């Protein structure tokens with residue numbers, strides 16, 4: 328067979344083989360076997376030395392033509408295989424962007440925390456600091472330094488969970504008064520603080536009692552603080568939390584750590600002060616205890632009662648939330664039922 332015929336056969340055979348190729352690896356093998364250094368075309372070109380001077384350019388240019396045709400056919404096949412591969416990939420990895428997404432549920436602050444946050448914002452704006460303290464507290468801070476020695480009958484006002492004789496679950500946030508005063512450097516200015524937190528009492532849970540609830544303690548100690556400052560501050564809280572039409576009334580009361588002591592009422596939200604069943608026809612609702620800090624409490628915390636004095640209050644965010652949102656059972660706040668809690672979501 329002449330070299331030219333041999334090349335023609337190679338071309339035809341190569342083109343036929345190419346048609347059967349269906350993947351990139353096989354295509355590469357075929358390319359190497361046809362056009363590679365050890366392939367038949369290279370071999371033909373090497374054998375050209377034996378040809379006559381007339382035949383050599385003819386066979387040479389034909390060999391180049393065969394090589395170019397095969398190369399072009401291989402390139403075409405490669406393009407087709409690449410396109411097919413991409414099409415397959417697009418099909419397999421197709422994403423249906425119209426499918427509904429998986430909803431991610433977002434939490435929100437507990438309704439009691441929302442009230443505390445609002446109080447913190449208000450008091451921070453007036454230059455108070457926000458302090459927090461231990462829920463497992465010493466008897467010394469919870470009672471003794473609050474002017475309640477061990478045998479004091481007023482200890483019965485707050486049924487206590489004792490851990491040891493000296494350690495207890497705090498029954499009030501008032502121990503933070505003593506802790507704050509002990510630490511404060513009065514040469515740097517007045518002490519103004521609020522202290523939010525959880526307190527515990529050995530009460531039987533019912534719609535208005537919970538063995539665990541919240542308080543926000545407030546304390547201002549300086550040189551010329553009067554009860555008018557206390558009343559003005561409480562009015563501001565009432566206006567901020569409930570609205571401007573709410574007023575505050577102070578009634579005489581008793582706490583061992585304040586003298587005089589008061590209980591503060593705000594206008595009944597239900598009847599606007601006219602009198603209804605919610606306020607027992609008084610037009611007022613009791614919301615917190617307060618008073619002027621007792622000289623003994625100042626003394627025990629290392630503050631000179633002849634120079635300094637001030638007011639303290641203890642408010643109940645649980646009670647505020649019940650009044651504000653008409654919740655009639657305090658236990659709802661502690662049951663973690665999302666159906667209840669979602670009603671106070673801030674998502675809008």
Ligand code: PHE
Pocket residue numbers: 498499500501582585616617618639640641642
């Ligand atoms: N600690 C008191 C209570 O729990 C409330 C209170 C705080 C009263 C500060 C006066 C001053 O009942």
